[in-house]
Amino acid sequence: MKQKNHFRLxxxxxxxxxxGRHPAAAQNIILxxxxxxxxxxxxxxxxxxxxxxxxxVKIDAGDSTSVTISNLLAGVTYYxxxxxxxxxxxxxxxxxxxxxxxxxxxxxxxxxxxxxxxLIQFPVAPGHWYEVQATSNFQTWSTLWQTExxxxxxxxxxxxxxxxxxNSRFYRLILH
Numbered sequence: 001m002k003q004k005n006h007f008r009l010x011x012x013x014x015x016x017x018x019x020g021r022h023p024a025a026a027q028n029i030i031l032x033x034x035x036x037x038x039x040x041x042x043x044x045x046x047x048x049x050x051x052x053x054x055x056x057v058k059i060d061a062g063d064s065t066s067v068t069i070s071n072l073l074a075g076v077t078y079y080x081x082x083x084x085x086x087x088x089x090x091x092x093x094x095x096x097x098x099x100x101x102x103x104x105x106x107x108x109x110x111x112x113x114x115x116x117x118x119l120i121q122f123p124v125a126p127g128h129w130y131e132v133q134a135t136s137n138f139q140t141w142s143t144l145w146q147t148e149x150x151x152x153x154x155x156x157x158x159x160x161x162x163x164x165x166x167n168s169r170f171y172r173l174i175l176h
Contacts (some may be wrong), residue, residue, distance in 0.1 A: 026071040028101055033095070034063050042085040045091065048080045054098065055081055074104030075123060091167030101153050103128075107175045121157040122173055124150035128171055131174040132158050136166045 004010075018114065029118060043062050047055030061067045072078060079099075081094040101123040109119040120132055129149045131140040145158045163169060 016133065027075060027104060028068055028070045029072060029078075029100065029102070030066055030068050031080060031082075031098075032066040036084045040074070042087050043085050045083045045085060046080065047082070047094070048078055050076060050078060052079050052099070055079065055094075055176050064139045072102050074102050075107070077101045099153075101155065101173070102152075106132075106171060108171060117159045117161045118169075119157060119159055120162040120171060121155055123153065123155050125153055129176045130156075131176065133158075133172050133174060134160065135170050135172075136168055138170065141172065 033044070035041075043066065045061065046059045046061055046067050048057050048059075049055045053149065057075075059067055059069070075097060080098045080100070081096070083091040083094060087090045093135050101111060103123045103125045106120060108123070108124045111119075125146060127145050127149065131146045132144045134144050135141045144160060144162075147156060150156075160169075160171075
């Protein structure tokens with residue numbers, strides 16, 4: 001297949017938060033890229049998967065420079081690349097790979113021994129901040145910790161030193 005390298009695709013990821021959706025439910029993201037300057041380019045393909053360098057899913061974006069990807073799972077890391085193609089269907093090499101961890105999940109790891117602190121982990125999305133809240137009765141919630149506004153898409157963690165003071169403690173994550 002003929003390789004066209006007359007341009008550079010840069011993928012950007014925008015997370016679409018849908019009000020009223022359950023946080024662990026499938027989510028959508030929008031990927032955008034700069035249009036090619038090459039007059040031969042007639043469209044773009046987006047590829048993605050859950051392993052770096054392996055992209056089993058292909059989406060033909062046509063001549064659009066953005067695509068919405070639906071039904072992605074919270075807590076899963078996705079890897080994306082794009083190609084440009086000409087009127088004959090010849091594709092360019094892959095763009096740079098973009099990685100994104102889909103927020104919307106909270107994991108809890110209890111301490112090794114009774115009374116040891118619990119470890120709470122969750123992925124964050126740039127431009128948002130998060131609160132970890134706890135309750136023992138589902139009536140009153142207390143904010144235990146809050147993040148700064150995230151500047152990158154990473155997993156963060158908080159250790160609850162008061163876990164052992166409660167027979168049962170429940171947690172929730174609030175997105176801002």
